[in-house]
Amino acid sequence: MNSRPASTLTLLARLGFDDLGAAKSTIDALDATPGAGGITEHLDLFSLAADPDRALRGLQSLLDRHADALAPALEDPSWMRRIIRVLGASEGLGQFLLRRPDELAALREQLGEPRDTEVYRRDIVEAVAGLTGEDARLALRVRYRRHLLQLAAWDLDHDDPLTAMPAVGCALADLAGASLDAGLDIARRECGFPDAQVAATRLAIIGMGKCGARELNYLSDVDVIYAVEAGDGIETGRAVEIGTRLASMTARSIQEPGIEPPLWEVDANLRPEGKDGALVRSLDSHRAYYERWAKNWEFQALLKARPIAGDPEVGEGFLAITQPLVWESSQRDGFVEQVQGMRERVTAHIPADEVDVQVKLGPGGLRDIEFTVQLLQLVHGNHDDRVRQRDSLGALAALAECGYIGRAEAAEFSGDYRLLRVIEHRLQLDRLSRTHLMPRDADRQRVIARATGLASSAEELLSQWQRTKLAVRSLHEKLFYRPLLSAVAKLPDEQLALTSDQAEARLAAIGFVDPERALQHIAALTGGVSRRAAIQRTLLPVILQWLADGADPDHGLLSFRRLSDALGETYWFLRMLRDSSGAAQRLSTVLAASHFVGALFERIPEGAAWLEDDDELRPRPLAALLDEVRATVARHTGDDDAAAKALRVARRRETLRVALAAMVDVIDVQQLGVALSDVTTAYLTGALALAHTYGDGVEFAIIAMGRYGGAELGFGSDADVIYVFRDAGAGDRAATVAQRIVTRLGQLTEDLRLPCELDAGLRPEGRNGPIVRSLDSYRAYYERWSLTWEAQALLRARPAAGDGALSADFMDVADAVRYPSTFGEAEAREVRRIKARVESERLPQAADPARHLKLGRGSLSDVEWFVQLLQLRHAHEEPALRTPSTLGALAAAADAGLLPSRDAERLRAAWLIASRVRSAAMLWTGRTADVLPADRRQLDAIARLLAYPPKSAALLEEDYLRTTRLARQVFEKGFYAT
Template structure:
């Protein structure tokens, strides 16, 4: 006798009961009730109930009050299973059958699929036939809940609740429409107006929101708008008056207190002017309002509008008035931004203590999905009626089918939406209350989890919900705020018809120099029935606008076509252009601004993906670059040509990365110099790894010089270097082997696509001296023959690549030469003499000294020579000056008070603007340029690359000339003493 209670408690716990002792007592009492049958024999049915304890209590209450109605159900296992499932998930429906025990019969048989809209309407109207207002109200509500009971039973027993969700939402909306139709029938029959006038008053009830979209909740407000038209024998004003009474009476039959509790609230606040507006308007009044006064949010609300009850003709008339306006609304100024702001305001107004439990309004909730889908619909539906669905899931599918959203994103949103809606349904079914808040009580969470059929514990449900919220919020932010939406919304209708006779004129008007060729590119991008062509048809009009904002739209479009052809049907490329936050606009901007980048994209089209993520545009550290170089050499250890090709590909790829980063302001000119220098070092290390195989037996090294040595390279800069070797047992053949290494190195680094210039002109004796020397030879030369300019050149020397011991020994030798303990006035005069000679002899003939970026007045040369003279004079006693970087040495000189801060800033500004202009000129033309252009088109293009607004050629010219003029004044005073 003692083991039975224990075993029963164990079974109850396994089935999901929480109140074990109470449940056992209730079961024993039911078993002992005459005629009730053995409840113990059916205990397994409670294992499928959301809340077994609540289900058991409901059975006890029914047996206590209506034993005759319940006993048949207890004797039928299928009936009992269905009943336990429903009352275990819904306290509200348990109370309904307790009030109306005869309705238990609705669960005796399989409820089957939800009824059609017409069947619901016919049954509810029949239920109120011939009844007065009070009796009709009760009959309507009971009949509505009868169908709700059967629908809940079907929903809760469905093997796939996510798949069932759309059908449940549609049935609930149809049932709501039927209730309004029945309520209106009672209102017409009991109206106090003359019957002929009532009959002539054609009132339509327009469903809005979820009801209009046929995706209603179990317990939700039903948003409506009333429209009326006058038939024969009644004036419009009289029809509005009667219609208002009918609308009021209809709502009263559904929402006012009565014998049977209200169903839900009939909410007419979406009508024109909201609560302050007339409840019922004529069609003409609606037309006047929506054409003149309606706000953007009102058109967004009308996306889901459909005739719900009443006069169908008037309902269709309402749609005929409003729908064209709805799909034109996205072209209003600021429409997209207003919709985005409205969503943000909704989130901001959620009470702080509800944010983390909001299933509907909170971040990652249903509203994020609904707002995103509606905004996409409104923007693209203006030009494509295929995406004008009312329901969220249908709209998502259509947007994906026609290329406006990725299939993966649509599938993810669809799954998340279904899950959130199932959770919302179970929350509302729980007590038949309008709520969107997840309960904080773990027991209630467990009940909701079990009711969903997707989880069995509170923890499982909460984990699934949190994961879904994060995914929804992430996708919402990506799609809802993408710039393409604003851009498409701003396009006039004719911009999408690019094959009309006026297309060339329009292209010419926005800046294309060869509109006929542009049309050929457009046709190639958009022709066909492929998904790619469909997506491009949406993208191209917007991209044309962005290209037109650039300096060379024609080249930009050509480069975009080549890039699209190269990437073909690559899913990420089209997805990035359509969905990313700014990548399409960035790509358009760089293609229209840079021939250099366009050429690099031809070899590395996948680099377009970096524009989506600033982290991908960050320069890769030198250590990472060197790791890749070593991997390439290891992979192609016996194939020099393959290794050299792989190195060239890697260099082009990284220079493209840096070019893009510079153009979209991810890096500044100083970071650019370091990044390009690191790429050069990695490339040289790889090339030397190949070439050094031809010099086995010697130590070999490369010394970075000039701007490369200073880590201040720009686009198009040569790599100044010195070659050094040391005999390690090779004897007299060492020099021959070293020369062979250099020859092979030059051959390996030859790149027709992206030239790589190695310049050894700063070696001892300049171009008249040996190309490569031994360390011993360098030492002998510097000790006996070194000239001042050679010591000056060594100021920017640093190790690049090669044997570390050799490089260290060379740098020790360089330090002895470049940082002299004594540097007298005669030495300084020699530096000044050479600088004056450079200015007079090396400046190209007919070049304007004020405009030459490298050798002109106040340009790079002035700043660098000024700093180098200070280094020669003071680096022996000021360690901070011992740096190959011009800018760091300039800062150190200011810190050491060798130059005033104001003078240092003028020199720095001149160096920066000259460096930036030089790199921008290379980006623009793909060719090295050493002078500020005179051509205004060229100058404007360079100005745009420097972040000036369009048509800023004169401003850039003025800024450059003023900045270098001020720097020249500092230079002449400090360098020449004049």
């Protein structure tokens, strides 16, 4: 056949051959060999082989040594396809065919779905019937490998290896069980004990691990435990003795060297006490051990236990003893943490040079999926028998169906598990060796890639594998370490029965004031057969405990129910509660701590999603808020009411975001002030865009004053503002147009749900003066009639919204007033006089001066007036004092040596604690409060919001009174000094 065209090399390359020269030489030689030329008729079939070169070499070896056995296959393309597939994917099975060429006949017919357990058992046991010694072991191993050969051919020829994988794992486990039954049959004939005693020895072989779960690999150790019972006419001790001999001899038929190589190792190290324990125990001995001495990991191992050979009744007896203990094991102290620690130890013990190539044990490997699934099963299976599945894929499906894991996560894990198992199968099938390591050699990687049927090149397989590892590791870490697992596992069983007669008493005991109403909420949340109800039934015992740790569990539960009703079956909400690291606990905490937040959640339930991600909780920058405002106004052109409604929704949303961020310590009180001020600025900018029509003949600006001007707003603070306009063509109508803008602003910003109080009381002449003035009017007023308090008020003025040029011009006017070149003792006395008058006249009559947060001794007013007096006196010479921020100006004054740093720190501490308490009071009650409450419950709730431990009312009170007392001392010494 030397006339073969030169294009053959191209053809061979297209078919996947690597060593083109050697392949061409072999094919040419076969063409010239009588009886072998039929191979070239099947040349296209080599494109199906994982390693066409190896398949060709295997066929050549078969022709050289067993031409008669191969000859019939050369006439049958389907038969040849199966042979070539097997030879190309498995050197181990190729060696088997060379040793046993008659087994080529096993590939003649296309195998359907893998055979069931009893078919395998009957066939292999029949193969060893009446045989002993080496003949029996040879028959067992050859018959096992015949079935393995057929199974591999079916697997490799399947259109979708991911779909085929579970069936392959089941078949391999069933084959293992059948082989052990055959080995036990041989052992009974050879063990040397009297036949009657052997017959009365009822030995069961319990499959563990992947064999027990019917998800075995092509070449895995088969983990087993042996259990024995004495039948009629034999003592238990004698039965254990005979059972031990039977177990040893059964394993010998499988794993000892012989004419036909061993199949796999029979590993009994998962038995009680491991290698140091008795190989075989009676059921009573097993019961005693597992009830008294077994460790947590042993119960995890028993999760997959299944009788696979021997006496089925004894096997079921073993399960009856151990399975209840398995599902109770999660109640043990530290169970979840120990399982998590065990997974970490497995990873830590991987040799450093193997971590990156471990398909099974490494990060993102099969163990990550298996440990995650098993931990979820053990925690939730204690009270839900639907998740008590042995195999990983079945358990995943059950966990998803019952709501313990999201359907998307379960589907992702399932796909990843199948892919990793297919890779593992092909690695082991390659040389019939027990390995879980991806080869480093590129040629072998290419073979594995082609064998999977999922990739055509090493690069494609490795890329797919790396993506899978990253996805698995990410999902493993999210699910395996989520706090809810530990919380559920620690719950006593009786706490899961929330509808029992004792439920009200338990709810009252943990802090619910109205347990009857709480039970109604619980029934509404968990009733029915919906997925939401199923998930809530699992979550509620834990969430109730978290709510009970808060200041108002009853309100927290009511808010949680309303939130759940609003979000319904929303996927992300249920997933967040179940899977997120801490989001469920955060949500429970804020709902039980804040009526303010609960009310906002009723309007913006989707805000709960932010608790999952600190980045989502962080306040949005002013630029982003302004971009949204401009887009909102543009989107609702011509419909001011709709635009105003959208602006109100946005303000509530961002206020909720800020509140949540403050409550979970993502931001501090100073960042809170800036964030709330930015939200207010964005809101006013949008409202002004609606109220002030371009071309109406005026320029208009809003100037922020007071705490708003200082970017120091708290929850419930009014927004102090003054309004300024400038004629831009309206002439005599300018003041009327400006007045109309102010009126419209008030209408557009009205919000009964979250009031926005625009307070213009700091304008010239106070509430007696016009609400809006022109810039010229402001200039004239401040030049002629300005009073000291008005200059003082301007210290915290800054542009908020409106015309930029007008705002800048107003600030020039303000600077000349608030930073005077001279500020004498007469002016200082006037400031002191007004402060004293404020203390005597504005403080409510019944209020305790030591407890008033705004006007009390050492509180906000003292600190702000102290700082403002320093600014009036020194800002002209000290530019750093020219800031609307109270704390900023206080720091600048200390840096300039205008007061001792110790005094500055005392004032700062008082301002911070008063601001924090004021905001916390608003969060707790939903109402503005200016007095430190005397009620212990109220005070304790505020203390919790300030990160004090429970029952810290007295501690907060003591801290507040001491801090403000020290600040008052600084104030009196510095403010009233001449």
